[in-house]
Amino acid sequence: MDNKNRIKVSFFMIFIIAVAVFISSNRFEEETMVCGTPDFISICGNTLDENQKEGRKLFKILCASCHKLDKKLIGPALGGIKRDSISFFNYIVIKDTITNNYHKPNFKQLSIQNTNEILLYLNN
Incomplete structure (x- = not known):
């Protein structure tokens, strides 16, 4: 086999491997999507x-780097948290006067409507 054919075969094999990896990675994503994951909306009906x-968008932008819905990451799992909208707003944006706790960092740019949308998404 001459060098041209070896190069062609090498590129063909690399292409086949890349396609196989792409296909297998998509299958893995489909298999791991379960109820409550942020990226899969309708698997649970x-x-x-x-x-x-809107809450999902805000969660992905502001929260998903530290929190997941179904498991602890840097912060605790947030799926189905039990808080009313006012205490959730106070905890996320300002110091919560009831528990005397607050989220670090504070997200002062969020309105009460924004935090309510996040809370509605978390409790879906």
Whole structure:
């Protein structure tokens, strides 16, 4: 086999391996999507309303780097947390006067509507 054919075969094998990796990674993502994961909305039969969709966006932007819904990451799992919207707002944005706790970092840019949307998404 001459060098041109070896190069062609090498590129072909690399292409086949890349396609196989891509296909297997997509299958893995589909298998691991379960109820409550932030990226899969309707596997449990739940559909999100507009407020929950906005909450999902905010969660992905602000919260997902430290929190997951179903397991501890840097912070605790947040799926199905039991808080009313006012105490959740106080905890996320300002010092909570009831528990005397607050989230670090504070997200002062969030309105009470924003935190309510996140809470609605978390409790979906």
